[in-house]
Amino acid sequence: MKITIVGGGYVGLVSGACFAKTGHDVTIVDVDSSKVGMINSKKPPIYEKGLEEILNETAGKNLCASTGYDSVADSDVSMICVGTPQGEDGSANLAYIKQAASSIGKELKKSLGYRVVAVKSTVPPGTTENFVRPEVLRASGKSVDDIGFAMNPEFLREGIAVFDFMNPDRIVVGSDTEKAGEIIEKLYSCINGDVIHTKTTAAEMIKYTSNAFLATKISFSNEIGNICKALGVDVYEVMKGVGMDHRISPYFLNAGAGFGGSCFPKDVSAIASIAEGMGLDPVLLKSVLKINDAQPLRIVEILENRAGSLKNKKITVLGLAFKDNTDDIRDSRSTPVIGALLSRGAHVSAYDPMASGSMKKIYPEIEYCNSPSDALRDSDGCLVMTEWPEFSELDKEFSLMKSQIVIEGRRILSVEDREGICW
Known part of the structure; x- marks a missing residue:
């Protein structure tokens, strides 16, 4: 055809x-x-x-x-x-x-x-x-x-x-x-x-509903992850047990920094807007977005609790794309995190295998490095925002830091002495 x-x-x-x-x-x-x-x-x-x-x-x-x-x-x-x-x-x-x-x-x-x-x-x-x-x-x-x-x-x-x-x-x-x-x-x-x-309307609604449901699973997992962290419980152990229920499935239950990309944020927002236009109050969908907006900023709060004031400190951000295996930064969780770091007076160094060029259009003032080692050298803290497989292999590179404070937004690292946003 x-x-x-x-x-x-x-x-x-x-x-x-x-x-x-x-x-x-x-x-x-x-x-x-x-x-x-x-x-x-x-x-x-x-x-x-x-x-x-x-x-x-x-x-x-x-x-x-x-x-x-x-x-x-x-x-x-x-x-x-x-x-x-x-x-x-x-x-x-x-x-x-x-x-x-x-x-x-x-x-x-x-x-x-x-x-x-x-x-x-x-x-x-x-x-x-x-x-x-x-x-x-x-x-x-x-x-x-x-x-x-x-x-x-x-x-x-x-x-x-x-x-x-x-x-x-x-x-x-x-x-x-x-x-x-x-x-x-x-x-x-x-x-x-x-x-x-x-019918065409049902097909259109299937797409919105699929994305809204997956986004809801992520925000739900993050909410549970925040509670688990406060309780000293490993949320990944919890979700492993929960995901084995065939009615739930293990997919999209990984607690972390939240969802981004070109689909979930705008699609959940759009379906909520449609509901409000018809006089409905989509409480759940609005909560999904609210949780997602707040989630990445929690990693900055954890960093401040560990490192104190961030003014004039060098903070490394590993991962700029909204997920691994893409150069797409649309609604990346790194974007609000970098903004929060800069507003606190931090000097930001960043590394991503593919997305540095795209992020440079938003934040031209930060330092973009060619390797994790370059980004980590003399750093006062590190935030891992994207689950690139190569990050799981990092180890001695963290010893290049001035202060080895490492916080994950995605559970990818194998190095000891790191803290997670939800664990």
């Missing part, structure tokens, strides 16, 4: 590359010409395990990138994968969705035959039906007999997104007609996964 992916960001690029790997003819549309050039040159603009290998295999063959929408008219499916950033009021900003729908509709004026427009971006329930569909039909001058609409949410974990795409827990297909749903399902014919057919 011929597919146009609108949006060459994280979701669009990974999805487009994986669709090409399974044999489809894919065009990725993005306004960023430098990103388009990189994709066409087989160079991924983001780091994702396995992505470069797929681009080497498909780019220039059945995968290309463009700044124009010309491919839409001949595509069986046009898939919207643009961002839905969080607005000031916590709601999802749909400006890029509207722009994509309008541009797709204009190109579909030229199309012959039945076409499907699918949304893969995370959007509030009702967006596909009440926002995308009327905009595409208006811009194209066509009817629902000519264009079908679908919602096909993604469930990709950064760092292993290619694996997740190829080995999905489920494939959710929300559609306004059976015909449109069958075409979207056909896209995944080479991938093993249970297909769930729903």
Whole structure:
């Protein structure tokens, strides 16, 4: 099948590359010409395990990138994968969705035959039906007999997104007609996964609910972790026992510095905003966000209790990405921690295998080092914020510190005499 992916960001690029790997003819549309050039040159603009290998295999063959929408008219499916950033009021900003729908509709004026427009971006329930569909039909001058609409949410974990795409827990297909749903399902014919057919609004809500529930598990674990620390109980022992209950499962029960990334914070905020807009009070969801906002600052409080005033002290931050195996710093727990350290007059040295360049755009004034040793040398304290595997191997490097105060936001270290945020 011929597919146009609108949006060459994280979701669009990974999805487009994986669709090409399974044999489809894919065009990725993005306004960023430098990103388009990189994709066409087989160079991924983001780091994702396995992505470069797929681009080497498909780019220039059945995968290309463009700044124009010309491919839409001949595509069986046009898939919207643009961002839905969080607005000031916590709601999802749909400006890029509207722009994509309008541009797709204009190109579909030229199309012959039945076409499907699918949304893969995370959007509030009702967006596909009440926002995308009327905009595409208006811009194209066509009817629902000519264009079908679908919602096909993604469930990709950064760092292993290619694996997740190829080995999905489920494939959710929300559609306004059976015909449109069958075409979207056909896209995944080479991938093993249970297909769930729903209405578009249900598919949109499945995505929000999944992220909100996982975020809730994390904040719940952190709340329990804070209590366990006060009681002198090992929260990891507690959660190991809890997670063995098949009704709960062991996943997302690791207490620590909280969740970040491009999905959980904005999606929980968006669904809470939707609820409030309908006159409901989403107490649990607001608590999930409140706990998550406060959690990383606890590590700074623990550091102050151990080291005293942080003014003019050198504090090392190991890990800047919101999780390992990515260079993504969106809503990284390191960001508020660095801000808190600087506000207390500390001098911050930082190390991350991939994310230093990204964090430098936010905090250009701190010292970025090329190794953990360089970052730790003569430091008065160390905060470990990301679970990079290489950090688990650190040992003698901590002896380079002036004062060996080591506090973890993720349970990754094997060195003795370290303290955890929740243990």
